[in-house]
Amino acid sequence: DAGITQSPRYKITETGRQVTLMCHQTWSHSYMFWYRQDLGHGLRLIYYSAAADITDKGEVPDGYVVSRSKTENFPLTLESATRSQTSVYFCASDGRGRPTTGDTQYFGPGTRLTVL
């Protein structure tokens, strides 16, 4: 199905473990984003990517790594998970440059990550 998907939807892990959250979009959007959402902070940008092999830091990048070898995929890795990374993670893409979508963002359903 067309759209933006995230996996897993729920993840429980332990402090110090490496975790990778997956994001896949079928629109061939050039821009993709990773956010975390915590009570009291709203949505905060972790990393974004303007195209394959081009990534840049957002507001809260520490402790996270991203890659984008293909336009449709934008995985987010927590190299050594900490309790403070317990959060809801949203991936998004936007269709800037396209007349029908502009720079509207489309979000995946989110991954709820708990670090014990």
Add this chain to the structure above:
Amino acid sequence: RKEVEQDPGPFNVPEGATVAFNCTYSNSASQSFFWYRQDCRKEPKLLMSVYSSGNEDGRFTAQLNRASQYISLLIRDSKLSDSATYLCVVNAASGGSYIPTFGRGTSLIVHP
């Protein structure tokens, strides 16, 4: 100071009421503006873009005031189903790209 600020609310209104939210932004070079709706920490979904001339979509009206650097959302004839969190989003220049910044959201509760 956060780049995009919203009153977190909650705004508690009866059905049929008119309610308005404001959102202020600090970057005068901001390019595009949006209102998103988020239900119970599900993914945010676009409610409407905000244009310089103002725009309306049914019961919803959005306006942009570049001089005072704020955007607004007006909801007329509130429905129970309007209960949600409304997120203000501003796209501003950052390192050659226009990157979105979200406000923390305004909570709306519509009661019978």
